[in-house]
Amino acid sequence: MRFVENPLIRPEEIKATQNGLEVACVLNPAVTKYEDEIIFLMRVAERPMQEQGYISTPVLDQDDQVVIKKFRIDDPLLENEDPRVFKYDGRTYLTTMSHLRIARSKDGINFTVDDKPFVFPSGKDEEYGIEDARITKIGEIYYFYYVAVSHYGVSTILATTKDWKTYEKHDVLFPALNKDVAILPEKINGDYYALTRPDTADFANPSMWIAKSPDMIHWGKHQHLISTRKGFWDSKRIGAGTVPVKTSKGWLEIYHGADDHSRYSLGILLLDIDDPSKVIFRSEKPIMVPENDYETNGFFSEVIFTNGMTYKNNQLYLYYGAADKYICGAKIRIEELLNLCELEPLGV
Ligand code: MAN
Numbered sequence: 001m002r003f004v005e006n007p008l009i010r011p012e013e014i015k016a017t018q019n020g021l022e023v024a025c026v027l028n029p030a031v032t033k034y035e036d037e038i039i040f041l042m043r044v045a046e047r048p049m050q051e052q053g054y055i056s057t058p059v060l061d062q063d064d065q066v067v068i069k070k071f072r073i074d075d076p077l078l079e080n081e082d083p084r085v086f087k088y089d090g091r092t093y094l095t096t097m098s099h100l101r102i103a104r105s106k107d108g109i110n111f112t113v114d115d116k117p118f119v120f121p122s123g124k125d126e127e128y129g130i131e132d133a134r135i136t137k138i139g140e141i142y143y144f145y146y147v148a149v150s151h152y153g154v155s156t157i158l159a160t161t162k163d164w165k166t167y168e169k170h171d172v173l174f175p176a177l178n179k180d181v182a183i184l185p186e187k188i189n190g191d192y193y194a195l196t197r198p199d200t201a202d203f204a205n206p207s208m209w210i211a212k213s214p215d216m217i218h219w220g221k222h223q224h225l226i227s228t229r230k231g232f233w234d235s236k237r238i239g240a241g242t243v244p245v246k247t248s249k250g251w252l253e254i255y256h257g258a259d260d261h262s263r264y265s266l267g268i269l270l271l272d273i274d275d276p277s278k279v280i281f282r283s284e285k286p287i288m289v290p291e292n293d294y295e296t297n298g299f300f301s302e303v304i305f306t307n308g309m310t311y312k313n314n315q316l317y318l319y320y321g322a323a324d325k326y327i328c329g330a331k332i333r334i335e336e337l338l339n340l341c342e343l344e345p346l347g348v
Pocket of ligand 1: 028084131300303305
């Protein structure tokens with residue numbers, strides 16, 4: 001059930017980080033609980049004020065200063081078909097630069113957004129911005145990891161915090177091209193597990209994999225988990241969404257899939273409780289598709305994308321980016337999702 005208050009957060013409510021930039025989107029929050037609050041680690045996407053006849057985007061220079069790259073729309077070297085990315089002279093750029101910002105809430109519906117970023121891009125791996133964090137709490141430590149974009153590719157970077165006031169940045173967790181990482185919140189038979197999404201290039205369909213680590217640093221024993229399916233709601237793209245939650249029937253994962261028209265919807269995976277590399281259920285039909293105006297019409301329309309949820313009394317509070325522009329939420333009982341797993345067969 002979607003919250004009637006949706007969208008919960010809109011770009012107009014967010015302060016830009018500097019003069020000359022505007023916040024175009026607030027989306028894809030990682031979610032956790034800290035003390036008596038729900039914390040969002042949101043992606044805030046900024047771009048230069050739009051100027052007729054030009055396309056421009058912020059990037060970091062070698063000293064980590066934001067500089068603007070600007071190109072004429074009629075320049076023959078420009079390829080500009082997707083609102084999220086463009087190409088100039090064979091090199092791909094994002095149209096916005098994202099950073100991670102915190103919002104806090106006591107009720108899960110009304111959020112107060114920080115005025116400043118929690119993590120702002122820095123260093124060569126983050127030249128074009130940082131996106132789509134996920135949070136796994138283990139003991140007192142919150143591990144958060146996010147997608148870093150640069151001309152070296154798209155990688156996933158690890159950081160930790162204990163108090164959501166300061167953080168420590170660690171190394172690249174999975175090198176380019178790898179994104180949509182979700183680390184399970186406990187060790188299983190001595191190992192941590194991470195869902196990953198390496199780039200499969202030309203030979204395979206886009207796929208989710210799973211990796212193991214004894215210490216959160218060294219990852220290996222990679223195994224293929226699932227791939228896109230022709231003719232299904234997840235035919236074109238696929239990737240982990242939320243950090244899996246432990247249930248009586250297995251690890252419950254809500255993942256995203258895009259169809260041939262690049263419509264992003266959500267479905268579920270159920271992974272074996274003792275061996276998460278075994279898929280015991282996969283949605284044949286999505287559990288949530290873009291249908292409300294704020295989901296069908298935005299920065300990149302027809303998108304529901306999740307990378308965060310929390311739960312209270314067997315009720316999931318699922319948060320998601322809508323049309324890559326807003327943050328929205330929905331509430332669903334865990335049993336309801338598990339019942340769906342019995343109604344439908346295991347997908348291909
Ligand atoms: C990719 C990522 C996400 C984004 C979706 C939909 O998977 O860039 O951040 O929400 O596409 O555009």
